[in-house]
Amino acid sequence: MLRTVVCVSGGGTNLQAVIDGVRNGVITNTEIVGVISNKKDAYALERAKKYQIASRCISPRDYADREAFHRGMMEALDAFAPDLIVLAGFLVVLPEAMIQKYRNRIINIHPSLIPSFCGKGFYGLKVHEAELEKGVRVVGATVHFVDEGTDTGPIILQKAVNVEQGDTPETLQRRVMEEAEWKILPQAIDMIANGRVKVEDGKVILDE
Numbered sequence: 046m047l048r049t050v051v052c053v054s055g056g057g058t059n060l061q062a063v064i065d066g067v068r069n070g071v072i073t074n075t076e077i078v079g080v081i082s083n084k085k086d087a088y089a090l091e092r093a094k095k096y097q098i099a100s101r102c103i104s105p106r107d108y109a110d111r112e113a114f115h116r117g118m119m120e121a122l123d124a125f126a127p128d129l130i131v132l133a134g135f136l137v138v139l140p141e142a143m144i145q146k147y148r149n150r151i152i153n154i155h156p157s158l159i160p161s162f163c164g165k166g167f168y169g170l171k172v173h174e175a176e177l178e179k180g181v182r183v184v185g186a187t188v189h190f191v192d193e194g195t196d197t198g199p200i201i202l203q204k205a206v207n208v209e210q211g212d213t214p215e216t217l218q219r220r221v222m223e224e225a226e227w228k229i230l231p232q233a234i235d236m237i238a239n240g241r242v243k244v245e246d247g248k249v250i251l252d253e
């Protein structure tokens with residue numbers, strides 16, 4: 046069983062997709078052992094509670110400085126002894142020590158087709174605002190391993206979604222979630238749990 050911890054900051058619809066995936070068999074060999082949020086009022090924590098998944102809130106506000114916050118985050122994570130850490134709308138820059146310790150065991154869902162509309166400042170609705178501003182016709186989502194950069198790690202899965210006439214950032218965000226994020230995140234976890242994802246020379250090799 047792949048011991049999986051999901052890190053969240055907000056609504057947690059991607060967390061829900063992972064919970065549903067484990068329950069309905071889309072994701073196999075996987076146990077969600079914990080949820081970590083940096084925000085006390087994240088609705089994702091309610092979702093964890095509903096399914097009796099252990100959760101912890103590690104908020105920077107409860108720590109004297111960034112270093113202490115990072116130590117707190119590491120301790121909380123280590124306590125779950127995870128095989129895989131899933132960043133599902135987790136809007137915290139990870140400490141380097143954590144990236145090194147869990148190299149190729151941390152994945153992130155990003156709401157664009159990387160390398161477009163990613164990197165510093167591109168998160169959540171801002172991504173879709175920028176896409177509409179640019180006038181692109183095709184958008185999508187990416188699941189990738191986390192390395193020291195922002196949205197630069199090896200890409201595992203991507204799925205494209207069409208922009209439609211009259212889209213607002215909100216309608217586009219919803220379609221990208223429904224058609225791409227909630228599908229490729231569970232799919233990537235299942236592939237990892239079943240040994241079908243390898244990293245070689247900084248690139249992902251899929252056993253499909």
Ligand code: GAR
Pocket residue numbers: 053054055056057058059060089133134135154155156167168169222226
């Ligand atoms: C999702 O769209 C996710 O892709 C995005 O935040 C949203 C969280 O929603 N993540 C990023 O932008 C990371 N750069 P959720 O809490 O409902 O899953």
